[in-house]
Amino acid sequence: MIDIENGDPVILTKALISCRSVTPENDGAIEQLAHWLKEVGFKCEILNFKDDGTDDILNLWARIGNEQGPALCFAGHTDVVPEGDEKSWSSAPFEANEINGKIIGRGATDMKGAIASFVSATKKFLDEKENFAGSISFIITGDEEGIAINGTKKLLNWMKGKNISFDDCIVGEPTNPKKLGEMIKIGRRGSVNGALTVTGEQGHVAYPHFAKNPIPILLDILNDLTSDELDQGNEHFQPSNLEITSIDVGNKATNVIPNSASANFNIRYNDNFNKETIESEIKRRLKNFENRFSLELDHSGESFLTKPGKLVNDLSEIIFDKTGITPDLSTSGGTSDARFIKNYGNVVEFGLISETMHQIDESVDVKDIENLTDIYYKVLTKYF
Numbered sequence: 001m002i003d004i005e006n007g008d009p010v011i012l013t014k015a016l017i018s019c020r021s022v023t024p025e026n027d028g029a030i031e032q033l034a035h036w037l038k039e040v041g042f043k044c045e046i047l048n049f050k051d052d053g054t055d056d057i058l059n060l061w062a063r064i065g066n067e068q069g070p071a072l073c074f075a076g077h078t079d080v081v082p083e084g085d086e087k088s089w090s091s092a093p094f095e096a097n098e099i100n101g102k103i104i105g106r107g108a109t110d111m112k113g114a115i116a117s118f119v120s121a122t123k124k125f126l127d128e129k130e131n132f133a134g135s136i137s138f139i140i141t142g143d144e145e146g147i148a149i150n151g152t153k154k155l156l157n158w159m160k161g162k163n164i165s166f167d168d169c170i171v172g173e174p175t176n177p178k179k180l181g182e183m184i185k186i187g188r189r190g191s192v193n194g195a196l197t198v199t200g201e202q203g204h205v206a207y208p209h210f211a212k213n214p215i216p217i218l219l220d221i222l223n224d225l226t227s228d229e230l231d232q233g234n235e236h237f238q239p240s241n242l243e244i245t246s247i248d249v250g251n252k253a254t255n256v257i258p259n260s261a262s263a264n265f266n267i268r269y270n271d272n273f274n275k276e277t278i279e280s281e282i283k284r285r286l287k288n289f290e291n292r293f294s295l296e297l298d299h300s301g302e303s304f305l306t307k308p309g310k311l312v313n314d315l316s317e318i319i320f321d322k323t324g325i326t327p328d329l330s331t332s333g334g335t336s337d338a339r340f341i342k343n344y345g346n347v348v349e350f351g352l353i354s355e356t357m358h359q360i361d362e363s364v365d366v367k368d369i370e371n372l373t374d375i376y377y378k379v380l381t382k383y384f
């Protein structure tokens, strides 16, 4: 464990990377972060969440300040995806070596660099303004890259039980495709997986009247499911999208009508739909086939949009001042823990560069860490 000292974000990033916190392992990452936040005056709670059949996960909630003003929080995760083949890395993935102005290591950009930047920005802010009206908090989980059962969702629920709320939240996921400043995420699409099965009756292909072939029915169902577009998108979102991801019969025989046929699909939907309305739209499309199929739907997150307001506008201006780039206000990409946070307060996402995340030789520019720290610092001074 190292001390915060002058809060250099590069040193903090390296210290976090050197914890081998491959999900669901923690390897001291949460404790290290809590140690720094305690040093600058935060009240910290390390929470161990568990569930049947899942690994125990350490989470951190930390707060400083008072109720006399707005509450801003920073959210993120200290867990990382596996390093893959260690020998393919040009520098060991948990050594956090600096080569040509870049720190190489698993989690450098997703998202230990952003956490370090936020800690560093907060320290600088508190050094200058010990008594401010309002509060700053951290919501950090070790369960984002995994199944996300014992992470942010439970942490938010724990906070609710203690009557702890916040107004605005910045999630430090790597939102910029190539350059710092390119993209703020102000929403995300929802995602639902569907599994369709049609059961027929197995039989000999030469005697079809003794059998019932499920395949043509499944094809008709898929045709009705996909023939119309879901919507045309809107100002902030691309059109909702349905993709059939597999069709399975598993029949190796050439003379057998199979017993059943199944298909999977995924829908990424915008804020024209929610969980209920996307389900009823699916069912409406399948109404001609009532009782001829079974359908299971598995939701992984609803769509949401944080309407551009003060936080987004301030953040955009600060980013422009620092980088000369006007950030795109985007709702693209996969899901993140922001899908849980949006139920409790305004949430936007802005962090480092996504280009190398989850890859061999994941890396972050030292310059980007310093600039991101400065952006977060300016957000804090403008916010309070």
Ligand SMILES: [Zn+2]
Pocket: 077, 110, 111, 144, 173, 174
């Ligand atoms: Zn991430």
